[in-house]
Amino acid sequence: MSKLVKIMLTSLTVLLIIGISAFVVVQYINTDEKSGEAASIDEMKEYSYETPEITTDLQDGSFVRIQFQIIADSKDAKEEIEKRDFQLKNILIKELATMKEKNFQSGLEDLENEVKSKLNEVMTTGKITDVYTINKILQ
Structure with missing residues (x-):
């Protein structure tokens, strides 16, 4: 494999991990904000x-x-x-x-x-x- 392909695969993997992590954090924060509040x-x-x-x-x-x-x-x-x-x-x-x-x-x-x-x-x-x-x- 060429050096360019290795760099591309590594970059895509890192971006995918960051994207999934961000999605999980956003979902966790949104559910926690609602669950702790009492209904008005x-x-x-x-x-x-x-x-x-x-x-x-x-x-x-x-x-x-x-x-x-x-x-x-x-x-x-x-x-x-x-x-x-x-x-x-x-x-x-x-x-x-x-x-x-x-x-x-x-x-x-x-x-x-x-x-x-x-x-x-x-x-x-x-x-x-x-x-x-x-x-x-x-x-």
Whole structure:
């Protein structure tokens, strides 16, 4: 091989390595900037879905009327959760049917986390970031 071909191959290899390294660094920086930030209140409002009120019985025979505000991470995820309304109601009824009245005195955070987890299992576009209880009446 001539000296010119060796120099060209070495130069191309070095440029390729530099290009790949720059691409990886740019991608890493962009994902880190977004992942550490909390969503602004405007984004939360834009990507939120308010469930209809659900009335169901509890394990101990009492009744609860409850409503949630579900926050997604994108517009597409919000649209998906709106379409999955029937699955959301099913998840809520199943979770509430295993609870007792005393769980509602201190265990709402556990219910919110469980609903969030179950919804994320069925989501295909985006994910649920938060679930808030916005209305609760125990009878």
